[in-house]
Amino acid sequence: MDDEIDTIAAQLGEDLINKILGNESIDVILSCLELEAPIWYQSAAEGISVLHAAAYTRNHDLVKLLIEKGAVWNAVDYLKNTAGDICLSYNDDAIYKEIRDAGIRSELLLGLLEKKPSSDPSALILRAEDITASGSSDAFLNSTLKYTVDETGQDICMLNVEGEDIGVMMGWERNIMDETVHRLCDRHPNAANLKVLNVGFGLGIIDSFFQNLAQPPAEHVIIEAHPDVLKFMREKGWYDRKGVRILEGRWQDFIEGPELLKSGGFDIVYTDTFSEDYGALRQFFEHLPDILADDESCFSFFNGLGATNAFFYDIYTRISEIHLADIGLEVTWADVDVSFDDKEGRWGETREYFSLPLYRLPIGKMKAIDFASWTTSMTIHSLYIYDRQAHCICVYYQDWHRTKRPKPAVEGGILPAVSQAVSAAQQTQNDNNSGLSSGFSSPRNTLSSSTGIVVAMNEGTTQLPNTPLLQPTGPAATLSTGLPFDEEAKLVYGVVISLRNMVRKLSGRDEQFVNYRTSAYKLHLFETITGYRFVMLSDSKTDSLRFVLRQIYVGPFLEYVVRNPLVKMDSREQGVDNEYFRASVDRLIRGLSVFL
Numbered sequence: 001m002d003d004e005i006d007t008i009a010a011q012l013g014e015d016l017i018n019k020i021l022g023n024e025s026i027d028v029i030l031s032c033l034e035l036e037a038p039i040w041y042q043s044a045a046e047g048i049s050v051l052h053a054a055a056y057t058r059n060h061d062l063v064k065l066l067i068e069k070g071a072v073w074n075a076v077d078y079l080k081n082t083a084g085d086i087c088l089s090y091n092d093d094a095i096y097k098e099i100r101d102a103g104i105r106s107e108l109l110l111g112l113l114e115k116k117p118s119s120d121p122s123a124l125i126l127r128a129e130d131i132t133a134s135g136s137s138d139a140f141l142n143s144t145l146k147y148t149v150d151e152t153g154q155d156i157c158m159l160n161v162e163g164e165d166i167g168v169m170m171g172w173e174r175n176i177m178d179e180t181v182h183r184l185c186d187r188h189p190n191a192a193n194l195k196v197l198n199v200g201f202g203l204g205i206i207d208s209f210f211q212n213l214a215q216p217p218a219e220h221v222i223i224e225a226h227p228d229v230l231k232f233m234r235e236k237g238w239y240d241r242k243g244v245r246i247l248e249g250r251w252q253d254f255i256e257g258p259e260l261l262k263s264g265g266f267d268i269v270y271t272d273t274f275s276e277d278y279g280a281l282r283q284f285f286e287h288l289p290d291i292l293a294d295d296e297s298c299f300s301f302f303n304g305l306g307a308t309n310a311f312f313y314d315i316y317t318r319i320s321e322i323h324l325a326d327i328g329l330e331v332t333w334a335d336v337d338v339s340f341d342d343k344e345g346r347w348g349e350t351r352e353y354f355s356l357p358l359y360r361l362p363i364g365k366m367k368a369i370d371f372a373s374w375t376t377s378m379t380i381h382s383l384y385i386y387d388r389q390a391h392c393i394c395v396y397y398q399d400w401h402r403t404k405r406p407k408p409a410v411e412g413g414i415l416p417a418v419s420q421a422v423s424a425a426q427q428t429q430n431d432n433n434s435g436l437s438s439g440f441s442s443p444r445n446t447l448s449s450s451t452g453i454v455v456a457m458n459e460g461t462t463q464l465p466n467t468p469l470l471q472p473t474g475p476a477a478t479l480s481t482g483l484p485f486d487e488e489a490k491l492v493y494g495v496v497i498s499l500r501n502m503v504r505k506l507s508g509r510d511e512q513f514v515n516y517r518t519s520a521y522k523l524h525l526f527e528t529i530t531g532y533r534f535v536m537l538s539d540s541k542t543d544s545l546r547f548v549l550r551q552i553y554v555g556p557f558l559e560y561v562v563r564n565p566l567v568k569m570d571s572r573e574q575g576v577d578n579e580y581f582r583a584s585v586d587r588l589i590r591g592l593s594v595f596l
């Protein structure tokens with residue numbers, strides 16, 4: 001019965017492929033699929049799939065349709081070509097990208113990278129379930145390695161798997177390693193004092209290039225797991241080299257432990273292991289933000305997945321770029337010409353694992369923080385305005401990226417027109433009292449609550465047109481004092497005045513105190529000649545915001561507070577809040593050029 005089904009499927013499949021090759025219309029192909037012709041079929045004669053057939057006929061619409069219907073993007077024919085390779089041979093970029101993107105989507109979405117069985121034709125890329133020493137880490141680490149010089153004179157670290165010689169590392173890769181070291185180190189700002197981590201010693205080619213830099217690394221950590229490699233390292237004197245620290249074991253054993261980061265993060269990280277699949281490489285990626293020292297640190301890895309096939313190599317190159325981007329690393333790629341060797345000579349008796357003319361060399365760097373988006377989304381915590389006349393009484397308060405507001409002020413603890421969000425407000429009372437005689441039309445001006453309920457969302461219930469109010473979206477506030485607002489405001493004022501006086505005492509009256517920074521926040525101060533003190537708290541890494549405070553003063557403050565005929569300029573009794581001022585400050589913060 002099963003045989004019968006197989007025969008029918010094969011007939012329908014052969015018929016489908018022949019129709020595609022015969023340039024039948026899309027409708028005809030669709031009706032074959034409706035009659036259950038198997039879209040996964042590969043022809044008996046050449047092993048070509050429906051996607052190969054569509055690529056041969058260069059029918060872009062049909063390729064799209066077949067992909068939509070579930071055609072296998074990575075089927076390999078008997079000549080080990082994929083449909084993508086067929087497109088490459090025709091130089092058909094558009095169809096190539098269609099198939100390549102289907103591959104990337106499928107790999108990303110289904111996470112097939114870790115799961116491909118070795119019987120899959122694409123096992124020429126990954127050997128995740130290969131339990132021989134070339135595909136299984138455990139089997140590899142228990143195997144015997146041989147260091148030798150092959151018939152062409154190149155150094156080889158070799159493994160024999162079921163009678164076949166497999167190069168763990170081969171001398172022809174010197175150029176790749178040389179170029180990698182130069183691209184990683186040459187222009188590094190810390191070149192005179194580099195801290196380098198290399199995972200996987202092999203022949204020690206890359207480690208020798210690191211050591212041969214004009215200024216060898218100040219610290220050079222090598223993680224190596226295989227006992228035979230460690231023996232080789234000992235024989236070659238690597239244990240005695242200055243600045244070299246060898247961690248014996250798998251990188252997985254050290255990556256989260258204290259020993260690796262004994263002297264802090266690394267300027268350069270490189271990894272090139274053996275018998276590990278893409279899933280392991282991706283796991284290594286995930287640790288990079290923790291082990292790279294800073295934004296100048298660089299990372300590279302041996303980019304050899306899929307390198308016996310241009311199409312697969314392209315896909316895995318792009319997937320690694322996407323995954324590195326996910327953890328904040330931006331990759332630039334350089335091509336290294338590896339076509340110069342006579343291929344026969346390069347491989348000798350060993351199994352070929354890189355057959356493309358160009359090696360794509362990745363250099364990953366932590367993406368520079370985009371100051372614009374960073375500041376809009378997380379830096380400015382709060383603004384306080386004080387009037388010298390009113391001493392430590394805050395006359396205005398507004399916050400943006402503070403997830404925890406202070407507790408509301410005790411009743412009578414703050415002036416009525418400071419901020420609704422930190423007053424002991426009672427919404428019903430707000431409604432009843434809106435539009436008070438003071439000239440403040442904002443509901444924020446009508447507070448006299450006794451409930452103590454915190455109004456913890458946007459302050460503006462009324463808004464100027466086109467002025468979205470900022471949400472408190474930042475990280476958990478480091479600034480929350482847990483105090484009621486009136487006490488917090490006094491504390492801020494007290495700190496400002498003490499530091500200001502201290503600066504004057506230490507450096508003379510002309511010296512101005514403009515900001516200070518702790519590990520948790522930065523405080524910025526701007527004083528007007530009329531006696532107002534504008535204080536802003538921000539993330540500790542923010543540049544000076546004094547110019548922002550000045551802009552608030554000369555813009556919204558002068559316009560909506562000082563020159564507003566409806567506002568009684570009595571900040572000692574009232575506070576200065578009004579909806580126009582509040583919305584205008586919001587708009588100004590959001591519209592700052594550094595936020596663009």
Ligand SMILES: C[S@@+](CC[C@H](N)C(=O)[O-])C[C@H]1O[C@@H](n2cnc3c(N)ncnc32)[C@H](O)[C@@H]1O
Pocket residue numbers: 137168169177199200201202203204205206207223224225226229249250251252272273274275276
């Ligand atoms: C291809 S070789 C590295 C070659 C090296 N880049 C060079 O320039 O000579 C791979 C090395 O990684 C080591 N290795 C494999 N899996 C490892 C793991 N999980 N942790 C640390 N080293 C590993 C192997 O023993 C081998 O020495």
